[in-house]
Amino acid sequence: VGSVMTPEEVVALRKAHFFPCTQHFYKNPPVLVSGSMQHVTDGEGKAYTDFFAGVSVVATGHCNPAIAEATVRQARKLQHTTTIYLTEPSAKLAKRMSELLPAYPRVFFCNSGSEANEGALVLARRHTKRRGFISLTESLHGRTSLTTSVTGLQMWRTDPFPDDHVYFIPRPYAYGVDPQEAAKRSLSALEDVLREAGDNIAAMIVEPIQGNGGMIVMPEGYLARAKKMLESYGVLLIADEIQTGFGRTGQLLASQQLGVQADIVTMAKALGGGIPIGAFAATEEVAASLNVPSASTFGGNPISAETALAVLDYIESENLPERAARLGSALKLGLERMRVFYPHIVSEVRGLGLMLGAELYAEDPTYGAMMTDRVLEEMKDRGFLIGKNGVSRNVLAFQPPIVIEASDIELMLEALDAVLGAIEQERLTVTEKEQGGESEASASNRQP
Ligand code: PMP
Structure with a gap:
């Protein structure tokens, strides 16, 4: 190399x-x-x-050979013309996606997650003829102006003049709070906003699992109850499946897995397997409102579309959703074990399928962020790349390629055990010095 x-x-x-x-x-x-x-x-x-x-x-x-082959074959055959001319791949991809996701029979292709969400938000405005949006605190929906406006995570709100018709409600999560209690609080805030401004709100946008926000899974029943409330005010639900979509959580769509059908679903990331593509899909009724000329130069270009077709073939033929659920359970169990072994370090393990997070030092997130960086660095030195996210960037993020093997998970957990074990040992040594006496570790290490 x-x-x-x-x-x-x-x-x-x-x-x-x-x-x-x-x-x-x-x-x-x-x-x-x-x-x-x-x-x-x-x-x-x-x-x-x-x-x-x-x-x-x-x-x-x-570089999955089955997928890279499709990209290269198309690159040699016809790279691009304009989406106004007829080409086969995007038409085939649209058909394929509507078969896989029959609740969303219409699809619009674009080039990124931000663009998919932007399109979905504009579509919701056209459909409802209303301007406002509801979003959750600590959410992330993109980098365009409108998508940063509905982004709750402060660090990603880059536009100094965000759209001010956005209502944020507390996400259904707080550390140490029962998920159903957190869901109740969030839904009660939703009810308040709808009562006050429902007639001016086009849509609520939600990640079924907040990725950047720290792997926060929407609690059981939350999305379905929110959807019902939104419906009674004529407000649409947009499911942002940009991180969760295409099998990672155990099913093709996490929103469906969590018991809700949205009006619009947005997708990107995994759909292209590394080649840029974004898409938003909707019901017939909602899609009908995008009835003015609208097209993207590169959206659904032959190379991206042919690649996405190969991605979907692979997900289906290898049954990746089932694999994500199975291997995700093993990984989650291993991370839970770390929490039991190192309760002073690992505060909480969260997530679904192969979209998991382990929060470090939840009660002291600034220190937690520093230690998260240390764990990332030492894991990298041991040959494992893991991510980080969360409001304070103190959550280890595990979202590997779904083709990962059980043995990779075992080896990674062994390495993580060694890294966290060394940190724990240091903590015990410091505690011992501070107390000027014996720690549990030194006492138990001493020979009788
Ligand atoms: N939505 C979610 C949930 C995301 O995680 C991201 C990117 N991390 C986006 C939207 C924006 O996608 P992109 O970077 O492709 O514009």
Whole structure:
């Protein structure tokens, strides 16, 4: 393989030429140069098992031969013309998606998650002829102006002049609070907003599992009850399935798995397996409201569409949703074990399927964020890439390619055990020094 550039050289170029917002994970970041299914390799030839998958993107694996072959075949045949001309791949993809997701028979193709959400929000405005939106605190829906306006996470609200017709209600989660109690509070806030402004609200947008917000699964029954309330005010529900979609949680759509059918569903990331594509799909009735000319230059281009068809074939033929549920249970069990072993470090384990989070030091999130970075760095040195998210960036994020093996999970958990074990040992040593006496560890380590 061999990269000609060192990490320092790449960092220097990014610093010199990217906008100042540029960031990267790790104090000593590797330069990733190649990938194969659940593995990536850096310029020095060191291999890593990827437990982040580019934030859910490469669900079907890096450079999966079945998918890369479809991309390359199409790139050699016809790359692009305009979506106004007829080509086969996007038409086939639309048919395929409506068969897989019969609740959403109409689809509009675009190029990213932000663009899919933006389109869904505009569609909701057209359909209801209302301007306002409801969103959850700590949500993330994109980087365009309207999608940052409905984004609750402060760090992603980059537009200094957000749309001010957005009502935020508390997400149905608080650390240490019973999920049903948190759901009740959130729904009661929803009721208040609807009573006050329901006639001016087009849609509520929700991630079935808040990804960036720290792997927060919408509690049982929450989405269905919210949907009912929204319906009584003529407000649409948009399910943002950009991180959750296409099998990661155990079914093709997490919203359906959590018991709700939205009016509009938005998708991106995993659908292209690494090639940019976004889509929003809707019921016949709602889709009918996009009745003015609207098309995207690259949305549904032959290369993206042909790739997405291969992704969907692979998800179906390999039964990836079932695999995500099965391997996700094993991973979750392992992480729960870490919480039991290291209760001072791991506060909570959350998630569904292969979209899991482990929050560190929930009661001291600033320290937790520092320790999360340390865990990420040491896990990387041991050959495992894991992610981080959460309001305070103190949640370890596990969302690997779904093609990962049970043995990879076991090895990762062993490494994590070693990393957390060393941190725990340090904590015990410090506690012992502070107390000027014996800790449990030193006492139990001493020979009789
Ligand atoms: N919605 C969710 C839930 C996301 O996680 C993201 C990206 N992390 C987006 C929307 C925006 O997608 P994109 O970066 O493709 O514009």
